[in-house]
Amino acid sequence: xxxxxxxxxxxxxxxxxxxxxxxxxxxxxxxxxxxxxxxxxxxxxxxxxxxxxxxxxxxxxxxxxxxxxxxxxxxxxxxxxxxxxxxxxxxxxxxxxxxxxxxxxxxxxxxxxxxxxxxxxxxxxxxxxxxxxxxxxxxxxxxxxxxxxxxxxxxxxxxxxxxxxxxxxxxxxxxxxxxxxxxxxxxxxxxxxxxxxxxxxxxxxxxxxxxxxxxxxxxxxxxxxxxxxxxxxxxxxxxxxxxxxxxxxxxxxxxxxxxxxxxxxxxxxxxxxxxxxxxxxxxxxxxxxxxxxxxxxxxxxxxxxxxxxxxxxxxxxxxxxxxxxxxxxxxxxxxxxxxxxxxxxxxxxxxxxxxxxxxxxxxxxxxxxxxxxxxxxxxxxxxxxxxxxxxxxxxxxxxxxxxxxxxxxxxxxxxxxxxxx
Amino acid sequence: xxxxxxxxxxxxxxxxxxxxxxxxxxxxxxxxxxxxxxxxxxxxxxxxxxxxxxxxxxxxxxxxxxxxxxxxxxxxxxxxxxxxxxxxxxxxxxxxxxxxxxxxxxxxxxxxxxxxxxxxxxxxxxxxxxxxxxxxxxxxxxxxxxxxxxxxxxxxxxxxxxxxxxxxxxxxxxxxxxxxxxxxxxxxxxxxxxxxxxxxxxxxxxxxxxxxxxxxxxxxxxxxxxxxxxxxxxxxxxxxxxxxxxxxxxxxxxxxxxxxxxxxxxxxxxxxxxxxxxxxxxxxxxxxxxxxxxxxxxxxxxxxxxxxxxxxxxxxxxxxxxxxxxxxxxxxxxxxxxxxxxxxxxxxxxxxxxxxxxxxxxxxxxxxxxxxxxxxxxxxxxxxxxxxxxxxxxxxxxxxxxxxxxxxxxxxxxxxxxxxx
Numbered sequence: 151x152x153x154x155x156x157x158x159x160x161x162x163x164x165x166x167x168x169x170x171x172x173x174x175x176x177x178x179x180x181x182x183x184x185x186x187x188x189x190x191x192x193x194x195x196x197x198x199x200x201x202x203x204x205x206x207x208x209x210x211x212x213x214x215x216x217x218x219x220x221x222x223x224x225x226x227x228x229x230x231x232x233x234x235x236x237x238x239x240x241x242x243x244x245x246x247x248x249x250x251x252x253x254x255x256x257x258x259x260x261x262x263x264x265x266x267x268x269x270x271x272x273x274x275x276x277x278x279x280x281x282x283x284x285x286x287x288x289x290x291x292x293x294x295x296x297x298x299x300x301x302x303x304x305x306x307x308x309x310x311x312x313x314x315x316x317x318x319x320x321x322x323x324x325x326x327x328x329x330x331x332x333x334x335x336x337x338x339x340x341x342x343x344x345x346x347x348x349x350x351x352x353x354x355x356x357x358x359x360x361x362x363x364x365x366x367x368x369x370x371x372x373x374x375x376x377x378x379x380x381x382x383x384x385x386x387x388x389x390x391x392x393x394x395x396x397x398x399x400x401x402x403x404x405x406x407x408x409x410x411x412x413x414x415x416x417x418x419x420x421x422x423x424x425x426x427x428x429x430x431x432x433x434x435x436x437x438x439x440x441x442x443x444x445x446x447x448x449x450x451x452x453x454x455x456x457x458x459x460x461x462x463x464x465x466x467x468x469x470x471x472x473x474x475x476x477x478x479x480x481x482x483x484x485x486x487x488x489x490x491x492x493x494x495x496x497x498x499x500x501x502x503x504x505x506x507x508x509x510x511x512x513x514x515x516x517x518x519x520x521x522x523x524x525x526x527x528x529x530x531x532x533x534x535x536x537x538x539x540x541x542x543x544x545x546x547x548x549x550x551x552x553x554x555x556x557x558x559x560x561x562x563x564x565x566x567x568x569x570x571x
Numbered sequence: 572x573x574x575x576x577x578x579x580x581x582x583x584x585x586x587x588x589x590x591x592x593x594x595x596x597x598x599x600x601x602x603x604x605x606x607x608x609x610x611x612x613x614x615x616x617x618x619x620x621x622x623x624x625x626x627x628x629x630x631x632x633x634x635x636x637x638x639x640x641x642x643x644x645x646x647x648x649x650x651x652x653x654x655x656x657x658x659x660x661x662x663x664x665x666x667x668x669x670x671x672x673x674x675x676x677x678x679x680x681x682x683x684x685x686x687x688x689x690x691x692x693x694x695x696x697x698x699x700x701x702x703x704x705x706x707x708x709x710x711x712x713x714x715x716x717x718x719x720x721x722x723x724x725x726x727x728x729x730x731x732x733x734x735x736x737x738x739x740x741x742x743x744x745x746x747x748x749x750x751x752x753x754x755x756x757x758x759x760x761x762x763x764x765x766x767x768x769x770x771x772x773x774x775x776x777x778x779x780x781x782x783x784x785x786x787x788x789x790x791x792x793x794x795x796x797x798x799x800x801x802x803x804x805x806x807x808x809x810x811x812x813x814x815x816x817x818x819x820x821x822x823x824x825x826x827x828x829x830x831x832x833x834x835x836x837x838x839x840x841x842x843x844x845x846x847x848x849x850x851x852x853x854x855x856x857x858x859x860x861x862x863x864x865x866x867x868x869x870x871x872x873x874x875x876x877x878x879x880x881x882x883x884x885x886x887x888x889x890x891x892x893x894x895x896x897x898x899x900x901x902x903x904x905x906x907x908x909x910x911x912x913x914x915x916x917x918x919x920x921x922x923x924x925x926x927x928x929x930x931x932x933x934x935x936x937x938x939x940x941x942x943x944x945x946x947x948x949x950x951x952x953x954x955x956x957x958x959x960x961x962x963x964x965x966x967x968x969x970x971x972x973x974x975x976x977x978x979x980x981x982x983x984x985x986x987x988x989x990x991x992x
Contacts, residue, residue: 211615212600251858252673255829279832279843283832388643408705410704436670439670439809521636
């Protein structure tokens, strides 16, 4: 894409953008603040305010306990089915429950249990550290071998050959982040899944940084298991409950290792015997947090209306635009591109490195009202949420970023870092 | 308490009630409906509507990702400290996280891990079945012996001698519901805890049906571990996240078996090594669901203002009044008292049994606009939430219940049961 440094170029791109109207579906309190952290916490959809009013006034306030039968009991499945449409998965293969960490724990233990004699889990260094800790927890409890973490050759790309070499007949599960939280590197889902299957292992994807930003095809790729956040590109609200996917044919063969009443077949019989729900619902555990759960649905509806094909097309245009501006303006100011250059291996965020990254990040937020986020050691991470990010946002953010460095505004900020989410 | 069948008696009791004003703190959409299911889902506090508006508009909508640092990261601890005041526990011993089931799993596994060589967990038949399933899950994964479930002599009372006999030097953990979900039987916390300690076991209480309805003294009783719901007497909202308690001196000796980033010491370093938070925060796992979490606080504040001593006094008066009306009016209509008669062993709900219980429950809801709940096989469970339940509510509910049977209104409802929470 030929990139112009002129603001008029961004304005023209926004005028031609068929998705531009969706920006008004989201609350924008301070138009001068540029928000490029939708990959950490998505914006508040206006419809979610209405939905919360309904849940409070009409359901909790008025229907009280009866709202469970009216609507709430069904919500984990109903919203799961909508998320399934974003994953290229059948509606009965996804459910909303717990946090990503707890879901990952449940599925990892279930996978180890389903592959007796195969005591290994393989992951890679690009995976989210919390996933790595949870996988290690699962192995410890289930009596597996220590977690195998395949190191990367650099901080940007996975070592696909190294991962392939680590998978063997002792591997029960391969667990990877589809889009890496730091560099935005995107694994080849079909290829890695086939590699796992060839060795007799199950394949699990953490889709937190992919879902809602690009089309996915879990069923077609033969993926076994997946988990992911709903509070990033799905705009489900802070800490909104996570989803989990289990391939249809596997569901009744896998056991939920934390057997709570919401995964039980007839919970209101209050029987001492535990009979799991048939299908995906067996992976529920406790009572779901309804306010946070209900808030997920409007954001998912918006993505389904906008269409993932169009969203991905815009996302690629926008990250290419950002990288073009980096080449033209930021590289000479000492910034490095810490994300893959080719769009087919890149998610919807771009990490720019700088030796003074942490101080620049602070100046950008405090002096310039641009909100990216920061990832150790030097990555300023710019998240593009194509449903509401404009080309003008990206242009203006880059101009302000250049000003920080040109005017040495970052030099008044501390070098020591104490980050937030 | 001498009981009069006259409605004037209830009105007089309400006039004298020092807590009567708190009823207006809660949303009441339909004044003709009598809600006696606050032990399943507490009413919506008016202040929670304001709080949700603040979280949506000012925090998520305006501050976006910055709200984590402003407020949200601290919320599990801050609200935990307030709940601690309801438990007779030090502020640093309680945190809000996950569901009751997941918290129970984490603490049960941690207890087994802390008592190597002691492979047993003892519980009793009055415990909530989901707790029993979760405890069995923990034992399976941690390689313990099958769960020991001490049977009761009847459906109302625990077999304290039987439990005492089951606890021995092989017991790692004794785990009981403090107030039984069906009969409302209340265990002697100090006595049972001492029994567990005498054998070298840890003691865990599920406080779901106690917290907010009576004063508790966890620290004084030397309790080791506890979990509980926030959506019953705490009025925290449907499926609101649960709390967990770990005695101060034990915290750093116990390990969270599901190690997610919120229990990590410096989560934003994104290190591959896991170093747990010091203290109670190590028992967090994933990102907490903030909308549901924030909604807990106003209900807890109301209970702290009202005072647990006064709430318990009113609760006892109200359950005594209900039992008095049962003796005077309902017993002759075929109802049995399925709760302990003596108030010191009874929580804040009263179960009335009837051979046609399920059909009567349906008629009471549909024809009479009284909302209790139903527990297998024949219990109609009337929950008194002293912060908003009036004596007039109880009088009118009993009158309507008597009318259902006298007018045989239940006979048009099906005998087969399909219950909802």
